[in-house]
Amino acid sequence: MSKLSIIIPVFNEQTTIPIFFEAVEKVHATLKELSFEYWFIDDGSTDQTIATIEIIQRNHANVHYIEFSRNFGKEAALYAGLEHATGDLVAVMDVDLQDPPELLPEMITGVESGDWDAVSARRINRDGEPRIRSFFSALFYKLINKISDTHIVEGARDYRVMTRQMVDAILAMPEYNRFSKGIFTWVGFKQKYLEYQNVDRIAGRSSWSFRKLIRYSIEGIISFSPVPLLIAFVLGLVSFSLALVFIIILIFRHFLSPDAAINGWTSMVIIILMMSGIQLLSLGIIGRYISNIYLEVKNRPIYLARKIK
Incomplete structure (x- = not known):
């Protein structure tokens, strides 16, 4: 039986974790030919995130977690998850359910067909977000795609299912300053995007402030353009x-x-x-x-x- 490893970076997400796990398990029930492995990567949470994961872990042997010694950022969490994932296929998802689990079956089918090395999700709108945030996001994609040789698809999410070969290629890039959206594209391979409408967070608040997004954008430009x-x-x-x-x-x-x-x-x-x-x-x-x-x-x-x- 093939295995899918799901990497979920979390930071102060005690309310969303149970909801997320239940939603993904419903999808898992329709994919009986595939075993799931969960890797929650706790990025220095100060609430009951770890305790919540441990409660789920007691009843599910396929649930694992990594607790960081402090906050290292989402990019470090993604790298840690990729390092520890053991599945034939590897997925990256956000815990707030803005990455619809319902897309997983189509993603998995696309990768297992052999036609694609990765199937990713792409938001085609940003309904519900502040207009100023949407404006700067669109501006960032236009700017970086003009000055960089690495084309980053506008609206592309970290949410994707990848082959083991592609994951190994990403892990071969152990750079400290990481910009995963660019790395996912830079490694190449055959990649497909599934379009979907924007989905609001199921609970809690996003830890991504406008200031953090600006810093993240600058990091992306510096990492992928001279x-x-x-x-x-x-x-x-x-x-x-x-x-x-x-x-x-x-x-x-x-x-x-x-x-x-x-x-x-x-x-x-x-x-x-x-x-x-x-x-x-x-x-x-x-x-x-x-x-x-x-x-x-x-x-x-x-x-x-x-x-x-």
Whole structure:
């Protein structure tokens, strides 16, 4: 009998876990030819998340969990789940049921057919979300797909079913700064997307604040595009060229109109401020890349587990 490992990152989700497990088990009942293995990855929860998982675990031997020593982030949780999954097929799902379990049978069928190495879910709308959040999300996808060679499908979720071969390829990329949406695409393989309407959380509140989403977007751009570095170079080149032009103008002005030497201080201040701003912006972009290099060369583990059970 084939086995499906389901990876579920959780953070303060004590209310949603039982509902999620019941919903997925209903789907499991229709897939008798497939055994399920659950891996809940607790990302440093401060509520009763672990206790809730342990209650379910007492009656279901196929339920496992990893408790992180602190909060390492969802990307680390996904990596930990992929490392410990033992199934022939591996699924990634969110616990809030915004990833409809009803899509699992079609995903599994697509992968088992041999035509696809991964079948993923893609939201075709963001009904129910704040408009400003939807706007910046669409902007992010347009931007990253223009400046990166790795095409990321707009609305694509982490929710997917993958072959063992594809999972092993992802695990062969143990980079510290992870952006899974890009990694899932970068490894290649044959991938298919199932479209569905946006679904609201079943309970609780999302831990993804607007600030966290912005940081996540920046991480994605830095991880999969060198274009910001090129922008910094171009800005530096333009600012140098402008400075050179102004130097030539000032020299000619000095010889042609010596009395005007004290004039133009306002424009000079503006130019100095503009050039300084460009320099600081360029240094900031370069610094962001260097910070990623710094974290990578330290070779720290992606996560630390307090308990694996």
